Amino acid sequence: MHEWALAEAVVETVEKLASKEGAEAIREVVVRVGELQQIDLEVFEFALKTLVKNTIVEKAAIKIEVEEAVLKCGVCGFEWKYKDALSSLEEEVVEAIHFVPEVAHAYIKCPNCGSSDFKVVQGRGVYLERVVFNGES
Amino acid sequence: MERVDPRAGIISKRLGSVERIIAVASGKGGVGKSLVSTVLALTLAEENSVGLLDLDFYGPSCHTIIGAGEAEPKEEKGVVPPLIKGVKLMSIAFYSRDKPLPLRGTEVSDAILELLAITIWGKLDYLIVDLPPGMGDAILDVLRYMKKEEVLVVTTPSVLSLKSVEKLLEMLVKLKVRVIGVLENMRFEENRRVEELALKYRVKYLGSIPFDPAVEGSIGDPDALLKTNFSIKLRENVLRVLH
Numbered sequence: 391m392h393e394w395a396l397a398e399a400v401v402e403t404v405e406k407l408a409s410k411e412g413a414e415a416i417r418e419v420v421v422r423v424g425e426l427q428q429i430d431l432e433v434f435e436f437a438l439k440t441l442v443k444n445t446i447v448e449k450a451a452i453k454i455e456v457e458e459a460v461l462k463c464g465v466c467g468f469e470w471k472y473k474d475a476l477s478s479l480e481e482e483v484v485e486a487i488h489f490v491p492e493v494a495h496a497y498i499k500c501p502n503c504g505s506s507d508f509k510v511v512q513g514r515g516v517y518l519e520r521v522v523f524n525g526e527s
Numbered sequence: 528m529e530r531v532d533p534r535a536g537i538i539s540k541r542l543g544s545v546e547r548i549i550a551v552a553s554g555k556g557g558v559g560k561s562l563v564s565t566v567l568a569l570t571l572a573e574e575n576s577v578g579l580l581d582l583d584f585y586g587p588s589c590h591t592i593i594g595a596g597e598a599e600p601k602e603e604k605g606v607v608p609p610l611i612k613g614v615k616l617m618s619i620a621f622y623s624r625d626k627p628l629p630l631r632g633t634e635v636s637d638a639i640l641e642l643l644a645i646t647i648w649g650k651l652d653y654l655i656v657d658l659p660p661g662m663g664d665a666i667l668d669v670l671r672y673m674k675k676e677e678v679l680v681v682t683t684p685s686v687l688s689l690k691s692v693e694k695l696l697e698m699l700v701k702l703k704v705r706v707i708g709v710l711e712n713m714r715f716e717e718n719r720r721v722e723e724l725a726l727k728y729r730v731k732y733l734g735s736i737p738f739d740p741a742v743e744g745s746i747g748d749p750d751a752l753l754k755t756n757f758s759i760k761l762r763e764n765v766l767r768v769l770h
Binding site: 392394395396398399400402403404406407422437486487489490491492493495496497506507509514515516517518519520521 | 528530531532533534535536537540584602604605606619622623624626627628629630631634635637638641642644645647
């Protein structure tokens with residue numbers, strides 16, 4: 391599953407941050423998942439829990455927060471939510487956006503003016519929101 | 528802490544078993560860059576494990592040239608590119624399905640990062656990267672994330688192509704990027720313009736490929752494509768400098 395590749399990127403990056411900070415343990419990791427990527431949260435969480443084994447991240451509390459995807463038209467300024475567009479998209483289109491969110495521009499248009507020149511204001515993909523090392527508050 | 532994008536951190540691992548990365552670049556479009564990339568990948572694949580990454584998001588064409596047909600990447604703890612005629616191909620066309628894809632600069636970078644972060648290339652002797660023309664996000668991102676890349680520059684002998692390829696060479700030399708050389712494509716008359724340009728920037732002149740009308744009919748048919756004069760000349764000119 392593609393979720394594994396993203397989970398691997400998260401764990402690898404947390405390890406790199408810990409090494410940069412000289413941290414010996416990590417207390418908390420908060421991962422922000424954008425709705426646009428339609429990540430299977432169960433698979434993603436399972437992948438994270440499997441991949442942290444025998445790493446410095448193993449004992450950290452991992453929190454996953456979902457961020458609603460909001461799109462804004464660059465032409466007329468209209469703002470709308472991805473979930474409103476979701477029901478009209480075919481399954482294979484949703485899957486394509488899942489792999490490379492930018493291809494949304496090939497399939498979604500502004501509901502107000504029909505332009506495909508829109509911006510993903512929030513909720514694009516996976517980010518590390520917070521990493522708390524031991525000793526930090 | 529500030530939000531951290533985890534994708535950049537995994538790229539070195541994804542490319543960890545790739546021996547050489549060759550980015551094919553040009554100053555202008557329409558000089559045959561995708562054809563050079565695809566035929567180079569097919570030629571190298573006769574004796575090596577080879578990947579081909581199409582980063583020309585506005586006009587992806589490697590999948591058409593190689594005849595990818597219905598082939599698709601597979602999900603396997605990441606995305607595994609399909610193997611076509613011995614070449615592992617990754618292209619945004621698998622996801623945009625040949626629809627127009629209007630992207631702004633930051634979105635181009637985001638899509639490049641995503642592809643680099645999720646594609647499982649495995650062990651490769653060569654990864655050929657087909658870049659869009661010019662000095663935009665794609666080449667800058669490749670230079671940023673693919674640390675061991677080497678650049679093969681393609682131009683036609685037209686003054687218009689040379690003007691922009693000169694700027695590209697100037698940038699690459701300034702950035703101390705390893706330039707394999709400059710390949711002259713679609714040569715239509717006796718001239719030394721490309722050779723002189725290469726000399727000016729102290730990069731290798733890889734030779735020329737005459738305009739070959741037979742190529743058009745071989746698009747999508749790798750076996751026929753490899754028999755064209757274009758492919759034979761490309762093999763002669765480029766393979767010797769790669770070894």
